[in-house]
Amino acid sequence: MTQTFMLDGLAIPFEDGQTIMEAAIAAGHYIPHLCYHPDFTPYGSCKLCNVNVNGKICAACTFPAMAGQTVISESEEQNRDRQRITQMLFVEGNHFCPSCEKSGNCQLQGVAYHLKMTDDHFNHQFPHREIDASHPDILIDFNRCIFCALCVRASQEEDGKAVFAISGRGINKRLIINSDSGQLKDSELTVNDRATHICPTGAILIKHTAYQVPIGDRQFDHHSISEVSMDQDSSAP
Amino acid sequence: MNDFIAQLLEANGHRKTRLLAILRAIQATYFHIPKEAITLLSRSLGLPVSHIISVVDFYSFFHSTPRGQYDILFSDSITDHMLDKQSLMNYFSHQCQVGIGQVRKDGRVSLDNTACTGMCDQGPAALINGYAVPRLDRPKIDLIAKLIEQELPLAEWPETIFQVDDPIWKTGLLLNSRLAPGESLLAADARGLDATLNEIDQSKLRGRGGAGFKTALKWRLCASEPEQERFVVCNADEGEPGTFKDRVLLNRYADWLIEGMTLASLLIKSQQGFLYLRGEYLHLFEPLQAKLAERRLNGLLGDNILGKGWSFDIEICLGAGSYICGEESALIESLEGRSGIARNRPPYPVTEGYLNKPTIVDNVETFIAAAHIAIHGGNWFAAQGTEQSSGTKILSISGDTPQPGIYEVPFGTPVAAILEDCLAEDVLGIQVGGPSGTFISNREFHRRLAFEDLPSGGSFIIFNKQRDILEIVRNFTHFFADESCGFCTPCRVGTILLSEQIDKLYDGYGSVGDIVALQELGHLLKTNSHCGLGQTAANPMLNTLARYPEIYQSKIKFPHFGPGFNLDEALQAARKIAHRDDSEAHLSQSGD
The missing domain is CATH 3.30.70.20 (Alpha-Beta Plaits)
Incomplete structure (x- = not known):
C-alpha cells in the first residue's frame, strides 16, 4: 500500500526518503521556493517553502515526508510569512x-x-x-x-x-x-x-x-512562477 | 612562513578537521590570517581557497587584516555594562591611544568588543590575545597600558592580571560528592554496562545544556546504531550570556568530566572523544591538556584503561568566537573544520554526527552527573528535583547580587529561594536561561526552576529596579544579530531588522505602529528560523513586552506618525558636501 500524508487536505503519496517538497511536486502541487532545485542537494536556507507540519514549521525541501503528517502550505498564515x-x-x-x-x-x-x-x-x-x-x-x-x-x-x-x-x-x-x-x-x-x-x-x-527577449515577453510576464516551476521541476531527471 | 605552516600542518597531522586549530595558531603568530597562508593551506590540505576564507570570515577571532600585537576585546555582556564597562573601555582607549574598533597606527595595540566571555561573576572582563582578564578597573588598565608600552611578552606579565576565581556559594548533590579517579568506571564495570545505562535511565537525567533531552535515551539511540565508529563530544562552548558554571567545572572538576566522558564511551562503545572548548576559555586549555596527560599516565585514558582492555581518548578543540557553535550540529560542523552552521535535521547527531558517524553531544554538567550516577545509582539522583526534572542544577548567578557565582540547587527550587541564597534585593526581574531563555518579572518569583516551568542552561542574571529594561533588551537583541550565522533568511535579516526597530524605540523615535511591527517580526523569527538562535532571538523583546507593555508605550513619542530618524542629523552629510551651515540648511523635527 502506498504511504500518504495530507497536504492542505489532500492525500499525497510518497516514497521512503522523499522530502515533503519532492512528494508535493511529484503530485503536482507547487510550494513556493527559491533555494530548492530538484537537481541539487536540498539546502533549506531561504525558508520560503516553510510549511506547518503537525503544528511545527519546517522547510518542505529538507523535511522528510512521513505517513500521517498533516501539512499546511496554502494558508493565509503561511503565505503572509x-x-x-x-x-x-x-x-x-x-x-x-x-x-x-x-x-x-x-x-x-x-x-x-x-x-x-x-x-x-x-x-x-x-x-x-x-x-x-x-x-x-x-x-x-x-x-x-x-x-x-x-x-x-x-x-x-x-x-x-x-x-x-x-x-x-x-x-x-x-x-x-x-x-x-x-x-x-x-x-x-x-x-x-x-x-x-x-x-x-x-x-x-x-x-x-541581455535583452534578447524583450521585457514583456519574458517567463513571468505571462505565467505565474507556480506554473513555470511545476513545468520545470517535475520534468527534471 | 612556509616553514611555520609546514610545521603547523605536521603537528596537526595534515587533517582538514584541524583547520580551526591551524588558523588559531596563524592568527596568534601573524595577528591575522595572511593571504599567503590561505594559499599554502589550500594547496596542502586540498581545500578550496574559498572554503578557508569562509571559515576565516565566519569566526570572530580570525581576521583578514592585521590586529594589534596586543589585541584587546572587551566583553560586551549586559553584566559588564552594569559594572561600568563602557567608561572603562573609553579609559583604556584613552590610555593606550587606540580607538574602539581600531588598530593603533604603530600596530602595537587594537581594541574592540566581543560577546560575553563567561566572566559575569568577575566583570568587567576582557580578552588579551585570547586570554581572559577579569575584574578590570582603572589601576589594572594603567598597569596593562604600561606593559603594552614596554612591549613585554604576555607570558611575562604578572599572573594576577589573569587570575580567574571560582566563587562557589552553594553546593548540593553533585558538588558535595567525591569521586576518586576511575571510581565510576570501576563501579560501572562491577554493575555491568547495561545495568549502568539503566541506572542513568532510572535517574531521569536530562541534558544540562538547556534543551533537556533524556540522556539515557540519547546514549541508547547512539549505541543501537549499526555503524561501529561512534563519537563522544562534550559541549564546553557555554556562550549563553550570563553562563560560566562550565568554566568553574572545567577548572575544578575536570577529572569528573573526563570520567563522565570515558563512562559514556564505555556505554556507547566509542573510542574517540572531543572536548569542544569555547575560544574564550583559552586559559583552561593547557590545564585541561595536563589533566588528560595525567589520566593517560595513570591508565585512565588511552589504551587498555584500568587494565580492562578499554580504549578511549579525548582531543580538545578550541572554538574561535561563535555563539552558534553551542548548538550541537553547528558544533559538529566546527569540529570538522567548517563554519558553524546548524545542520538540517533529521538526521540527528546520534545517527549522523561527527563525520556523519553516530555521535552523542552532551553538556559538561551532564557528563559529571552521569559519572556520579554510575557510582551512587539512579535513585540517589532522582531523589532530588521534581518528577520531570530530577536532580540538581548548577546555576551561574550574576548581575545585581552581592554574591555572584556558582549555586547548586535542586530542580524545583522557587526563584524566591534562589534570590534569598544570593542576597539579591530590590529586584526588578531576572533573565533565566540567558537571552534565549525567559525574562521574569518580580511578580513571578514563586515560579520554579525546572524544565516544566523555568528551564535554564545555567544562566541567571538579576536586575534591580534601577535597571532600564529597554537597554537590557537592546543589548541582547544586538547580541543575537552579531551571532546569527546568516544561513536562513528570517534570522539573517530578521535579527538586524529587530535590532533597528528596538534602537528606534530606545532612541526616542518610536511611533504607534512600531510595537505591532515588533510583535509581528518577533513572531516571524520565532516560528520560521532554521535553528534555536533565530527562534529565540526575539525572546528578550517578546518576554518584556508581555510583562511591561507600559515601558514600551512610554517610549512612543509620536502617537500617530513620526519620522523614524533625526531629520536634521541626516542632512549633515549634505551640509558638509555643500559647505553650508546656515539656518536654511537645517530642518526642525516635526512634532518638536
Whole structure:
C-alpha cells in the first residue's frame, strides 16, 4: 500500500526518503521556493517553502515526508510569512527591478508576484556590494545575491569545480569566488557551466545576451512562477 | 612562513578537521590570517581557497587584516555594562591611544568588543590575545597600558592580571560528592554496562545544556546504531550570556568530566572523544591538556584503561568566537573544520554526527552527573528535583547580587529561594536561561526552576529596579544579530531588522505602529528560523513586552506618525558636501 500524508487536505503519496517538497511536486502541487532545485542537494536556507507540519514549521525541501503528517502550505498564515520573508530578501540586497536585465525571468520577482507582494515593508539595508565584471563571458552583480547557494551546489555537484562559496556571517554574508585573486576571471568558471545558468536572480549574468527577449515577453510576464516551476521541476531527471 | 605552516600542518597531522586549530595558531603568530597562508593551506590540505576564507570570515577571532600585537576585546555582556564597562573601555582607549574598533597606527595595540566571555561573576572582563582578564578597573588598565608600552611578552606579565576565581556559594548533590579517579568506571564495570545505562535511565537525567533531552535515551539511540565508529563530544562552548558554571567545572572538576566522558564511551562503545572548548576559555586549555596527560599516565585514558582492555581518548578543540557553535550540529560542523552552521535535521547527531558517524553531544554538567550516577545509582539522583526534572542544577548567578557565582540547587527550587541564597534585593526581574531563555518579572518569583516551568542552561542574571529594561533588551537583541550565522533568511535579516526597530524605540523615535511591527517580526523569527538562535532571538523583546507593555508605550513619542530618524542629523552629510551651515540648511523635527 502506498504511504500518504495530507497536504492542505489532500492525500499525497510518497516514497521512503522523499522530502515533503519532492512528494508535493511529484503530485503536482507547487510550494513556493527559491533555494530548492530538484537537481541539487536540498539546502533549506531561504525558508520560503516553510510549511506547518503537525503544528511545527519546517522547510518542505529538507523535511522528510512521513505517513500521517498533516501539512499546511496554502494558508493565509503561511503565505503572509512567505511574503515577509520575500520582503526581507528584497531589503537586504539592492534589487532594482526596473533596471535589472533579469526582470521578468527573475525567480525572486516571480515569487513576489505570486505572493502578491506590493511593497518592501521593511527598511532597506542598502549594502555596499561590488560587481565582478572581470570574466569575458560572465558578470556577477553581488547586489542581487540571495545566498541560496545554488551556484555553490551546481559548481560542486555538477561541474565538479567548487567555484563559489558562501562566506561571512549574519547580515555580512557574502558570495565569494574560489581563485587566488578572488576574481571570476581567475576561476575555473566557464559560460557552459551549470553554475553559470542556475542563479534564480540577476546576480550571475551571461554577458552579451541581455535583452534578447524583450521585457514583456519574458517567463513571468505571462505565467505565474507556480506554473513555470511545476513545468520545470517535475520534468527534471 | 612556509616553514611555520609546514610545521603547523605536521603537528596537526595534515587533517582538514584541524583547520580551526591551524588558523588559531596563524592568527596568534601573524595577528591575522595572511593571504599567503590561505594559499599554502589550500594547496596542502586540498581545500578550496574559498572554503578557508569562509571559515576565516565566519569566526570572530580570525581576521583578514592585521590586529594589534596586543589585541584587546572587551566583553560586551549586559553584566559588564552594569559594572561600568563602557567608561572603562573609553579609559583604556584613552590610555593606550587606540580607538574602539581600531588598530593603533604603530600596530602595537587594537581594541574592540566581543560577546560575553563567561566572566559575569568577575566583570568587567576582557580578552588579551585570547586570554581572559577579569575584574578590570582603572589601576589594572594603567598597569596593562604600561606593559603594552614596554612591549613585554604576555607570558611575562604578572599572573594576577589573569587570575580567574571560582566563587562557589552553594553546593548540593553533585558538588558535595567525591569521586576518586576511575571510581565510576570501576563501579560501572562491577554493575555491568547495561545495568549502568539503566541506572542513568532510572535517574531521569536530562541534558544540562538547556534543551533537556533524556540522556539515557540519547546514549541508547547512539549505541543501537549499526555503524561501529561512534563519537563522544562534550559541549564546553557555554556562550549563553550570563553562563560560566562550565568554566568553574572545567577548572575544578575536570577529572569528573573526563570520567563522565570515558563512562559514556564505555556505554556507547566509542573510542574517540572531543572536548569542544569555547575560544574564550583559552586559559583552561593547557590545564585541561595536563589533566588528560595525567589520566593517560595513570591508565585512565588511552589504551587498555584500568587494565580492562578499554580504549578511549579525548582531543580538545578550541572554538574561535561563535555563539552558534553551542548548538550541537553547528558544533559538529566546527569540529570538522567548517563554519558553524546548524545542520538540517533529521538526521540527528546520534545517527549522523561527527563525520556523519553516530555521535552523542552532551553538556559538561551532564557528563559529571552521569559519572556520579554510575557510582551512587539512579535513585540517589532522582531523589532530588521534581518528577520531570530530577536532580540538581548548577546555576551561574550574576548581575545585581552581592554574591555572584556558582549555586547548586535542586530542580524545583522557587526563584524566591534562589534570590534569598544570593542576597539579591530590590529586584526588578531576572533573565533565566540567558537571552534565549525567559525574562521574569518580580511578580513571578514563586515560579520554579525546572524544565516544566523555568528551564535554564545555567544562566541567571538579576536586575534591580534601577535597571532600564529597554537597554537590557537592546543589548541582547544586538547580541543575537552579531551571532546569527546568516544561513536562513528570517534570522539573517530578521535579527538586524529587530535590532533597528528596538534602537528606534530606545532612541526616542518610536511611533504607534512600531510595537505591532515588533510583535509581528518577533513572531516571524520565532516560528520560521532554521535553528534555536533565530527562534529565540526575539525572546528578550517578546518576554518584556508581555510583562511591561507600559515601558514600551512610554517610549512612543509620536502617537500617530513620526519620522523614524533625526531629520536634521541626516542632512549633515549634505551640509558638509555643500559647505553650508546656515539656518536654511537645517530642518526642525516635526512634532518638536
